[in-house]
Amino acid sequence: MIVLVDPGLKSTNLGDQIISDAVHREFVNPLRAAGVDVQTIPMHGHLSDDSRALLREADEVVVSGTNLLADNMRFRSPWQWAKKDIELTRGKLTTFGVGWWQYQTGGIDPFSARWLRSLSSGRPWAVRDEYSARRLAAAKVRALHTSCPTLWGVTRQNLPGGQRRVIATFTDYNQDPLADRRLIDLLETRFEEVLYWPQGPGDERYLRSIAGDEVRLIPPELAAFDAELREPSTAYVGLRLHGGIRAMQQGVPTLILSIDNRAREIARSVGLVAPSRHALDRIAALLDSPQPKTLHLPRVEIDAWRAQWVAS
Numbered sequence: 039m040i041v042l043v044d045p046g047l048k049s050t051n052l053g054d055q056i057i058s059d060a061v062h063r064e065f066v067n068p069l070r071a072a073g074v075d076v077q078t079i080p081m082h083g084h085l086s087d088d089s090r091a092l093l094r095e096a097d098e099v100v101v102s103g104t105n106l107l108a109d110n111m112r113f114r115s116p117w118q119w120a121k122k123d124i125e126l127t128r129g130k131l132t133t134f135g136v137g138w139w140q141y142q143t144g145g146i147d148p149f150s151a152r153w154l155r156s157l158s159s160g161r162p163w164a165v166r167d168e169y170s171a172r173r174l175a176a177a178k179v180r181a182l183h184t185s186c187p188t189l190w191g192v193t194r195q196n197l198p199g200g201q202r203r204v205i206a207t208f209t210d211y212n213q214d215p216l217a218d219r220r221l222i223d224l225l226e227t228r229f230e231e232v233l234y235w236p237q238g239p240g241d242e243r244y245l246r247s248i249a250g251d252e253v254r255l256i257p258p259e260l261a262a263f264d265a266e267l268r269e270p271s272t273a274y275v276g277l278r279l280h281g282g283i284r285a286m287q288q289g290v291p292t293l294i295l296s297i298d299n300r301a302r303e304i305a306r307s308v309g310l311v312a313p314s315r316h317a318l319d320r321i322a323a324l325l326d327s328p329q330p331k332t333l334h335l336p337r338v339e340i341d342a343w344r345a346q347w348v349a350s
Contacts, residue, residue: 039075040347041092042066043101047080050239052260053280054082057103057135060187065100065134065344072348085123093126098159101127103187105300106136107170111150128156133163135187137170141299151177164343167303182339185308188283190340192333195311198273198291199328203231205256205266205285207276208248210240212297217315218248218277221295224318225275228325235263237278264288275325277315279304293324309334 042065046058066076077096079089081104093099106117117124146154154177164184165171174181198204204225208218225232234249235256236242245253256262263281266272267290274285274292279301282294295315296302305312311331313320 039077039092039096040069041096041099042076042078043081043099044078045081045103047078048082049080052237052258052263053278054103055260056280056284057186057188060190061102061134064187064190065102065347068344069347074347082118085119090123090126093123096130098132098161099127099130100132100134101136102134103166104136105139106133107154107165107173108139109142109144109146109150109173111146111153124157130159131157132159132161133165135164135166135184137166137300137303138173146173146177151179154179161346162343166300167307169299169303169306182343183307183336184340184343185335186283186304188280188287189304189308189333189335192283192286192335194333195286195331196289196291197311197324197328197331198275198293199325201273201291202229202271203233203269204229204273204275205233205235205263206274207235207237207278207281208241208245209277209297210238210244212277213244214315215248217318220318221275221315221321222249224322224325229273233266235266235276235278235281237263237281241278260284275321291328293321295321308336 044058045054069076077092079092158179162180162182163174164182165174166186168183171181171183206225233254233256234245236245236258242255256266267285267288272290274282274290276282277295277297279294282292285292294301294312296305296312297315301312304310309331310333
């Protein structure tokens with residue numbers, strides 16, 4: 039039995055549901071179709087007794103799609119489970135689409151490196167960018183850059199330019215009201231209609247603080263976001279990485295703006311166009327002269343990593 043630790047279960051961030059959809063499409067569903075027993079438990083919140091029982095019974099545990107890794111895993115782990123619960127994955131653990139928590143100046147500490155190796159199932163850990171793969175390699179944990187599973191079905195990025203309406207996203211966890219207000223002003227000059235989608239639970243309050251109470255909000259639901267993306271002449275410009283990838287999955291012209299290492303390192307790894315939100319001149323230039331961008335996903339590594347599960 040394989041236990042999948044699913045970021046979309048019990049999460050208040052709709053980006054986690056976007057990741058979960060891709061993980062099931064690209065990994066869980068093919069395995070179940072091949073007759074493999076795959077059970078899911080939540081990444082977020084405290085573990086239930088039933089979830090602990092599944093971890094004890096599991097032959098392998100796959101944790102997917104979050105900022106799971108850091109230089110000091112034993113002492114400041116981004117993984118919110120209690121250490122005794124993480125220990126239930128010892129010798130069984132593989133990651134899928136995870137990445138490093140922010141940029142960290144030091145190398146991984148020896149205790150954390152040994153601990154990660156003790157958790158590993160021996161399969162290569164699939165990570166979302168080359169930066170994370172290098173950090174794991176330094177810890178002597180086998181790793182492959184397979185990008186984020188949300189991008190596996192995406193071949194190119196169409197950039198906004200000439201659309202009538204735009205869906206914008208901002209984030210409450212990394213606020214810069216001056217830069218974000220300047221971006222709003224730019225979007226309002228380029229598009230007839232600007233709508234906003236609160237992907238995270240605190241986004242609406244922050245949006246109202248920078249755009250005013252009359253801001254046009256899409257309901258904080260994935261179905262509502264998808265419906266607006268399907269409207270003709272729609273583009274996406276925003277700070278929410280997975281909101282942007284959801285738009286790209288549907289072929290919507292998209293410009294994701296980097297605010298941390300996640301979009302920045304994915305951009306470096308596969309060729310995504312994701313300028314800093316502070317690079318307003320570059321953002322304006324991209325909106326003026328949009329050119330499609332081919333993404334260069336590591337297809338060989340993706341196919342090899344996925345095939346090993348069915349083969350075994």
